[in-house]
Amino acid sequence: GKQGRGRGGARSAHAHFSLGRKSSGNNLRTDKWLVVDRKVYNVIAWSKRSPEGRQGPASQVSSLQDAFRAFHPDLEFVRKFLKPLLIGELAPEEPSLDHGKSSDITEDFRALKKAAEDMNLFQTNHLFFLLLLAHIVAMESIAWFIVFYFGNGWVPTLLTACVLATSQAQAGWLQHDYGHLSVYKKSKWNHLVHKFIIGHLKGASANWWNHRHFQHHAKPNIFHKDPDIKMLHVFVLGEWQPLEYGKKKLKYLPYNHQHEYFFLIGPPLLIPMYFQYQIIMTMVRRKDWVDLAWAISYYVRFFSTYVPFYGVLGTLLFLNFIRFLESHWFVWVTQMNHIVMEINLDHYRDWFSSQLAATCNVEQSFFNDWFSGHLNFQIEHHLFPTMPRHNLHKIAPLVKSLCAKHGIPYQEKPLLQALLDIIRSLKKSGQLWLDAYLHK
Template identity: 45%
Template sequence: MGKGNQNTSSNEGNHSVKQHTWQEITQHDKRHDKWIVIDNEVYDITEWSKRHPGGSKVISHYSGQDATQAFHAFHSNIGLTKKYLKAIHKGSLQTSNIKTANIDVDFKNLRETVTKMGMFEPSYTFYTLNLLHVVVLDVLAYFVLCYFGTGWLPLITSLIFTVIVQVQLGWLAHDFGHTSVFGSKYKIDEFMERICMGFMKGASAKWWNHMHFQHHAKPNVLNKDPDTRLDALFVVGDVMPVQVAEKKKNSLPYNLQHHYFPFIFPPMVIPVFFLYTATRHMFTRREYLDLLFAVCYWIKFIYLFGSVLGFGTALVFHFVMKMFESSWFTWVSQSNHIPMKIEEDDAKPWLRLQLNATCNVQPSFFNDWFTGHLDFQIEHHLFPTMPRHNLSKIAPLVKSLCEKHNLSYQVKPLFQSFTDIIKSLKRSGGIWKKAYNRFHGVNNNNNNKSC
């Protein structure tokens, strides 16, 4: 968050509380020395971050910064959460340092408005129907093979059903992970996320939250958003290509990445990268409950589909299904982010940070279903705990606020949002190539040989 863009402190004028300046606070942004500011109060999160329910990194990314708006965005029960902060309270922001920017005031007013409108209240009918259609398709995927045999038509039909099930479960798990359905008080969302992510998808809820919350806290911020750590295969944005070109003499031909991206990244993210990182997370972080749910998923799948298809064919069926799921998920999730600005952290205020990194897709009944309502990615990033069926209702208010502060509110057709990924990768690859030639003294006549 922008330093100096804070709300009015409740301790203003209270001289018994130690006062801190921004100059002092910004010095506490080290790995073993981390302070943050929330509502003009200063907290030492050095040790607390290790116990933070949302993960140590997501809160640490705001070290030395104002985390007020991020704090309110992530927590649905502010009163309960603030009780945990009392033990790590260091004092208050110095009164002379408190300056409220119009953009922060307006966004705070917007949050209050949508709260009064009941936009954080879920529709249990909506989520019941979503879960029901997933369960029905999951059952049909198995019984199609049981009753019609394992010929090509039943096999393809079952494959289509399982792909839809896995993707739609991902959107549901995403909602539960953000505590958008039942809230955080009774941990029902946490349990349902484990059911969807673990028992029905074979992944780890804790791993997903660890990665995804960082993305929401600092979207498209280099070295903080895990989704930007792509330089093993790709460079994105305007800054990363230059950094990679300077550091790596022997490098991939990133100038060709827009050609190989569709064949490598979308189909392999889930069956290869996610499988590896989720499994490693469960073992290294000792998330044994997540591991139990994942093992149960594999037992269920092998028992059901293995008995019909045979063990080897079932594994092939599973891998192909995950490839299609991965492609669907990746094109949707990256269409809102890769074409946007990808930069170093400069502590932007929440509204500007999220608008720089996100865009929307033109809504329709199909697009809502196909993207899990991530066609309203801007609204979701501004209010991550809001039930997704309400995002369309607040979109006009968000757009109006963006117009007031001259912020780009981008809305694209679905297909264009996909093609913009390729265009963005081509542009970033071109930036890398020019920088690589400049840093390593490559003659333009020998570009193809050197790259």
């Protein structure tokens, strides 16, 4: 393919690139190019700063048009930031898809998204989100009233903790909506409200969440790319990892019992220990003073509210008990859609196929919608992350039809089965590890 040079050795914005082949002298091992709408962008500076960008082979090229469109509701605004990185465009004879991705599935998915736009499914019902925020604030008020009126005995304290844990879980689902830019048309308003909810209502960091969560969305259930399956040798997941650990005789823990010790170190400890420590250290290490200020405002409010009833030490224990309860809720809901699905190395599938391989749904009901923050529609949420959650059920039938057309499994199950499948999946992976450890 042809490559042009501008003045000073820089590649010209009018250069043509053939990404499937290398031409000596123009391609460096450190090159990392991004292709969007057939335009080629040099993202090496970004990849050096990104933990994900430092992984994988050098001289990478990615065609991410569908991912780019999925994450950015205002494409024209984002292109202003991409413009300085533009170094050329694909040669006319070059296909816009790489790694053998299915062009038929890709085109059908783009038609599906266009249909969703025509159906106004990306339009927000602002009353819906206002009521969600109102019921969170109401629970915070009810929790204070219980202790104020009934005192700090065991029964009022346990009841208050349950109400506040429910409030925290619902605030977690709500910040997720604003973090995905799915409420307001203007990104800056989504970002501002996101910082308020995750910072002032939960004591966490918006930037920490964004950095972690969008890596998960871009490559769900892909080892070395999805931070949500980085289990620090505590669990082995899927089929590939347990076999690799078993063949290499790696035994950090007795993985054949992981479906049992999951109850001891998974749901109880993720938020009160791992996430809490990681969030604080990330804000301090990155000098993210804005997010830190928002988080401090949460702790000031919480301690000023409950220290009069429990004292400083009692309030600290009370806070961690609330997070202990919330952690169970969070882990079960988030893992029922992912951990039971394919977890493997990157096969470079098209956007639609990769999301379907890593996600499943839980049946719709008013309780399931509320309980999971509409993450029971995990498939649709991963395909259309900026779609307001109250519209996900409307696009689901069209997604099912597209899956049926291309023979792609669309998994939907009852809530209880989805929760039990977490344990079954851990047990299956643990047994695969044991068999490989003993016999391979």
